[in-house]
Amino acid sequence: MSFSQGLSGLTAASQALDVVGNNIANSQTVGFKSGSIAFADVFAGSQIGMGVQVSSVNQNFSDGVLGMGNSDLDMGIQGNGFFRLASEAGSIFYSRNGQFKQDENGYIVNNQGMFLTGYQATGNPPTIQPGAAVGPIQIPNGQMPARASDAGTLKGNLNSGSDVIDQTANPFDPADNKSYNSVTQMDAYDSLGNKHTINVYYVKTGDNQWKAYSSDTTSPNLNDQGDPVYQELELSFDTAGQLTTNPAKLSIQGAGYNGGAPLNFDLDMDGMTQQASDTDMGSPTTTGYAPGLMNGYMVGDNGQVIASYSNGQSQLIGQVVLSNFTNPGGLTSKGDNTWAETPESGQPSTGVAGTGNLGNLLGNKLESSNVDLSKEMVNMIVYQRNYQSNSQTIKTQSELLQILANLG
Incomplete structure (x- = not known):
């Protein structure tokens, strides 16, 4: 029995070290959320336990520190919520990594090519229509049409x-x-x-x-x-x-x-x-203005994407939405700083930043990893000693068996 106990302890300690190592490796990953491991004991109809098992690996969704972004399309979230991303196949993912750019067609995408979704502004001047569908946001590259003075x-x-x-x-x-x-x-x-x-x-x-x-x-x-x-x-x-x-x-x-x-x-x-x-x-x-060419764009603190033009005007391009879940811990990690919905997470509530239970979205900011390196170094020492102690129980049991064999 001691062998199985020690082996389970080695496995659990090894997995705990894996979690710590992953946290440390992603300490500089934008929007990364640190993980923590939870253990549970194992019993099999006796008062003497059979060892330990990993019951879950939980993610800490607390905010990371906001720092300055590197591009006009960088964004950071403070509080509840995730960026809502769509793949080319139409699958929906969620992320806290606010590093975005334009693709060759003007769509706002992350570094993996997933589309950032929100409300696209339409009309002249462009506005977001009530009941507008959530979809990929595209920044047009044409000139801003003229508007006749009417007041x-x-x-x-x-x-x-x-x-x-x-x-x-x-x-x-x-x-x-x-x-x-x-x-x-x-x-x-x-x-x-x-x-x-x-x-x-x-x-x-x-x-x-x-x-x-x-x-x-x-x-x-x-x-x-x-x-x-x-x-x-x-x-x-x-x-x-x-x-x-x-x-x-x-x-x-x-x-x-x-x-x-x-x-x-x-x-x-x-x-x-x-x-x-x-x-x-x-x-x-x-009112009114001459046509103009785009000079650039920026993301406002409410998620509005606003373009500026050579005629001195600016206009709304779209507005980024955020999604939140009743149980974010139930999301399943898909890599590339993304998560996907599961029955445990519940269905997403999607809307504009700063409304309902959604946090704030800030332009030209990036949320750093929430990994606490000092804490992770301490955890690494603890799990390393735990690993060594479990290996010692196996060694001791082996020596006892050897003694018994010699007595025979």
Whole structure:
């Protein structure tokens, strides 16, 4: 019996050393989760045990330390959750290794070529549609299409001390700077991305009374006589200098230019004031932009993949999802830093990072191995001594048998 006890002890200690060795070997593996061995005694109908057996090898899914990543697509998880990966055959795997890159078709893949999954943004501008399917995320390499301006905002102050202009004697004429008090210039874009320069002119017509005129100087609308047509808005202020015109929307209109559709949108002037200080319109804004080429991309801390373009714009490409399990310890390891679902793990719950029971996802970070080298070195010494002690029981039993044989 002692032989079987000692042999079981040698086997168990050897397997424990294997676990320790694997932990140490993967101490620098990104996203690796350390293992620990559990033992159970063996009885066979007697009070004297038959030895020991390995009951399980458990994995420690505690967080590793987050460090800086090496590429724009590196990601790290803190808290619950796994990256959801799909193989070319469609099999689903889970990982904590956030080292990702683009393949030749623009898909985000890990070093083994598995596809990182999430929600793909669609439309112009791209957005994630409600109920979107989870699938591989692809980063397009084409140019960002132009977007026509369909709204604008202009907020600022008109100088209450400006001279009143008699429009009977001096009708508004952009060519005559005596027919207006000041002018603001801004850019807008048509459906093809052609840039239009828009001028907004301000004319003080009386105390607390102004008129605003708009003109598309790039491609103005023309009347039957071939003269430019200007859009007009009356602005009224109270004695505190607050705008009382409601709604204060100045129409912006322009003719088609170089094949683009005509401009036609409203400029929101709510929030304008009239005070005894210099006229200042700040930074007027309009929607729309010219086409642009991709400059690069980044992963936000919520898992959104955002691309930046040469036109100064950025747009959403997709959003990475995370998956979590009721019992992560029930996952089965598949190598290459991946696990697969089992009945013991339960079915995955999948969603956006930071929601439900899912942890946070951080861009340009990598989660290091959670192996504690100091602890593993101590365990190695303990299991080595255990191995030596079990070998000693076998040696002792052998000597006893030899003595018995000599007595015979």
